[in-house]
Amino acid sequence: xxxxxxxxxxxxxxxxxxxxxxxxxxxxxxxxxxxxxxxxxxxxxxxxxxxxxxxxxxxxxxxxxxxxxxxxxxxxxxxxxxxxxxxxxxxxxxxxxxxxxxxxxxxxxxxxxxxxxxxxxxxxxxxxxxxxxxxxxxxxxxxxxxxxxxxxxxxxxxxxxxxxxxxxxxxxxxxxxxxxxxxxxxxxxxxxxxxxxxxxxxxxxxxxxxxxxxxxxxxxxxxxxxxxxxxxxxxxxxxxxxxxxxxxxxxxxxxxxxxxxxxxxxxxxxxxxxxxxxxxxxxxxxxxxxxxxxxxxxxxxxxxxxxxxxxxxxxxxxxxxxxxxxxxxxxxxxxxxxxxxxxxxxxxxxxxxxxxxxxxxxxxxxxxxxxxxxxxxxxxxxxxxxxxxx
Numbered sequence: 533x534x535x536x537x538x539x540x541x542x543x544x545x546x547x548x549x550x551x552x553x554x555x556x557x558x559x560x561x562x563x564x565x566x567x568x569x570x571x572x573x574x575x576x577x578x579x580x581x582x583x584x585x586x587x588x589x590x591x592x593x594x595x596x597x598x599x600x601x602x603x604x605x606x607x608x609x610x611x612x613x614x615x616x617x618x619x620x621x622x623x624x625x626x627x628x629x630x631x632x633x634x635x636x637x638x639x640x641x642x643x644x645x646x647x648x649x650x651x652x653x654x655x656x657x658x659x660x661x662x663x664x665x666x667x668x669x670x671x672x673x674x675x676x677x678x679x680x681x682x683x684x685x686x687x688x689x690x691x692x693x694x695x696x697x698x699x700x701x702x703x704x705x706x707x708x709x710x711x712x713x714x715x716x717x718x719x720x721x722x723x724x725x726x727x728x729x730x731x732x733x734x735x736x737x738x739x740x741x742x743x744x745x746x747x748x749x750x751x752x753x754x755x756x757x758x759x760x761x762x763x764x765x766x767x768x769x770x771x772x773x774x775x776x777x778x779x780x781x782x783x784x785x786x787x788x789x790x791x792x793x794x795x796x797x798x799x800x801x802x803x804x805x806x807x808x809x810x811x812x813x814x815x816x817x818x819x820x821x822x823x824x825x826x827x828x829x830x831x832x833x834x835x836x837x838x839x840x841x842x843x844x845x846x847x848x849x850x851x852x853x854x855x856x857x858x859x860x861x862x863x864x865x866x867x868x869x870x871x872x873x874x875x876x877x878x879x880x881x882x883x884x885x886x887x888x889x890x891x892x893x894x895x896x897x898x899x900x901x902x903x904x905x906x907x908x909x910x911x912x913x914x915x916x917x918x919x920x921x922x
Contacts, residue, residue, distance in 0.1 A: 544844070561813045562849045562856075565898050568806030569857025569890050570864065572799050577865035577883055595637065595672065595744035598775045599765065613654075613718055614643045618739035621727070623769045624662050631665035633764050634757070637672045637746040638662045642730050642739060643722075648701060651690055654722045657730020659740070672746065674710065678726045681706035685713060686720040702733040743769075747776065803897070810901035814842065839907065843899045850895025858890040 552558075600609065601617035608616050624640040627633060640659040645652055661671040676682055681701070683693055688711040693699060695708050706725065714720060731737050747761065758776055765774050862882050 565853025570861035573861025850898035854890035854894030
């Protein structure tokens, strides 16, 4: 074993002996490091669960973008609830070839008010939902198979329709796949069928009069998202315009930012508190070992060796604290996270990527917090140290 290896072994041995000799101080230091790791891990893990749950809830609010033909008479649109103009239905597929758009969950439809057995029905043809590259997710709306029909509450009640039975409409036979619950909106007056069949019945082959979509989350508050959406749409569907349901978009954005705000506020407070805690414990440790430091310096040990003794202890406890803090933080998130962020149990999952990150950052944080008192102790004249007070 060469001299360098002997020195490393000697320092490690001194660190372990000192940590064991001063158990209370070592445990308090370990607790500070565990706290500094556990709380950020817990908030991140629970926060990510909250983001997933929020995304699900916000998705259930429905689409917040309506893409309609540019030449739509808006008076007619707001009066009857849909455009009286149509556009090329194949245009929605252009979104699927792009990965730089702020649109997702796009679904093309053709809708028109028609008469069914003496009463109004909004016949709605639905296509399969489309997503841009890399943004494929589960569909936000049901899919209607050819030959099937889904009816709103008012339609089902007026005509006495039941799921599974067959009905005649427009000279064709459909099986009632779903009778939807009352929604309190024009959805109760709709009858959904697949888009190609609706285009055939309404004599509009290949045409649609609306594409509904969901706006992707934009984290930059300075970005005019509506202007961005319109610019992107111009490059994909120049003959269309986009309307954004502002209230739904605002709620979705605020909910998604909630967990990030929690994390941004809590994390600096936790780290500052833990850093001060570690620095104070280091100061107390240095004071307790004042004479020991003086003896070591008087025997010819360098300042670097003293620094290695103090910071080495923090580094070793930092690794242990990183592991324990990760486990404790994950446990807290899984058990207590649903109470803090109001998410269903089982939403919080273990983020294993945080474990190596904790094992690296925790010792660095512990050493950084202890650096100033350690440096002061190492630069103190050994004669002053051994002389004692007075």
